[in-house]
Amino acid sequence: MTSQRKDGASHYARGKVFAVAPMIDWTDTRCRFLHRQLSQHALLYTEMIVADAIIHGKRDKLLDYHPQEHPVALQLGGSDPGKLAEAVRIAADYGYDEINLNVGCPSDRVQSGTFGACLMREPETVAACVEAMKAVATVPVTVKCRIGVDDQEPDAVLPDFIVRMVAAGADAVWIHARKAWLQGLSPKENREVPPLDYQLAYRMKQEFPDLFIGINGGITDLDQADEHLKHMDGVMLGRAAYHNSSILAEVDHRIYGAPSRDFDQRALRDAMMAYAEDYIAKGGRLNHVTRHMVGLFQGLPGARRFRQILSSDATKPGAGCEVIAAAFDAIDFERAPAAIDA
Known part of the structure; x- marks a missing residue:
């Protein structure tokens, strides 16, 4: 395609x-x-x-x-x-x-x-x-x-x-x-x-x-x-x-002058889960997707656990997109600094 x-x-x-x-x-x-x-x-x-x-x-x-x-x-x-x-x-x-x-x-x-x-x-x-x-x-x-x-x-x-x-x-x-x-x-x-x-x-x-x-x-x-x-x-x-x-x-x-907006972590999580599910259904492995996500949320509460989940659980046989959900759950967005607002 x-x-x-x-x-x-x-x-x-x-x-x-x-x-x-x-x-x-x-x-x-x-x-x-x-x-x-x-x-x-x-x-x-x-x-x-x-x-x-x-x-x-x-x-x-x-x-x-x-x-x-x-x-x-x-x-x-x-x-x-x-x-x-x-x-x-x-x-x-x-x-x-x-x-x-x-x-x-x-x-x-x-x-x-x-x-x-x-x-x-x-x-x-x-x-x-x-x-x-x-x-x-x-x-x-x-x-x-x-x-x-x-x-x-x-x-x-x-x-x-x-x-x-x-x-x-x-x-x-x-x-x-x-x-x-x-x-x-x-x-x-x-x-x-x-x-x-x-x-x-x-x-x-x-x-x-x-x-x-x-x-x-x-x-x-x-x-x-x-x-x-x-x-x-x-x-x-x-x-x-x-x-x-x-x-x-x-x-x-x-850079482009678009209106400021709050970072929508749920929309990002859902998009990446849907993408990973489709990729796995086509024969791919979850860690091929999640290895690029490790750099998200640097410095936020829970970021270390987020990285651990993506780095370890995503490589296990049969790992599915629920690993992404678990990683996002590790981040405490309520205590995140305002800097994450775009």
């Missing part, structure tokens, strides 16, 4: 954008369904999916998702323009709202396939890929990049890279405002060790005022997001939004 977009209007034409970053092994369709229950407007991304896998693999397993996830972007990995264009053609039937090219992942596995962050050394290849994707896409084609790799000088590399992306027709560039060190640092270290250079990202927005440019890297809360949005078109949170996903409940009001 394929999913269709809600409408043809680009999320980039509607003002500032808040996004949850694509994260391998984390932002699968079950994670994105949860995040959509918390924010109706945040832009959600798939995990990176390699173009070859889409061309030769099980397409529905890789590409299908719940219709509630919109707006949702598909992130592709690859460096062959023809293969990426073919992957875009295939993905068109699934109704994604955006196609994004990964030029930022520093893992050894990605490097061995000659894509991800190592492509910062080959901007002409990236431009050719974007041009080929744009030629067949019916939705925005975007790029997520680093400010450079290894001994590159970001002040020289990044402006040239963006010039090439604009010429190739990219609709947006998301900048992870750190270098990536391809040798000597693990992927985790590459998210923490190289220094952040937000000012360089800000300068890129000044130099390319007509291009949507978003910022990513080291952003941990919505106060920081608000500050970045004074300079940038979009802001992207990764692990902070995953590990403390309740902050997404504030996004619609804080």
Whole structure:
């Protein structure tokens, strides 16, 4: 079963954008369904999916998702323009709202396939890929990049890279405002060790005022997001939004100006129970859903017990959606601070 977009209007034409970053092994369709229950407007991304896998693999397993996830972007990995264009053609039937090219992942596995962050050394290849994707896409084609790799000088590399992306027709560039060190640092270290250079990202927005440019890297809360949005078109949170996903409940009001509303824990519980029940009926396991929920309710009374229930009981053979109900019952919402109100 394929999913269709809600409408043809680009999320980039509607003002500032808040996004949850694509994260391998984390932002699968079950994670994105949860995040959509918390924010109706945040832009959600798939995990990176390699173009070859889409061309030769099980397409529905890789590409299908719940219709509630919109707006949702598909992130592709690859460096062959023809293969990426073919992957875009295939993905068109699934109704994604955006196609994004990964030029930022520093893992050894990605490097061995000659894509991800190592492509910062080959901007002409990236431009050719974007041009080929744009030629067949019916939705925005975007790029997520680093400010450079290894001994590159970001002040020289990044402006040239963006010039090439604009010429190739990219609709947006998301900048992870750190270098990536391809040798000597693990992927985790590459998210923490190289220094952040937000000012360089800000300068890129000044130099390319007509291009949507978003910022990513080291952003941990919505106060920081608000500050970045004074300079940038979009802001992207990764692990902070995953590990403390309740902050997404504030996004619609804080970022998009939607009316403030009380957090409806019963509606969230019921939605996740119904989703889990359907997923299990189709052959899935409960913990595939609940592992993404552990980051809810950080700091609230009962949060530790909530995590314990989801982490232990959900993995037991035959575990059903009643585990989710038990976990929610562990939270004392009556004593929850006002901060949980969105």
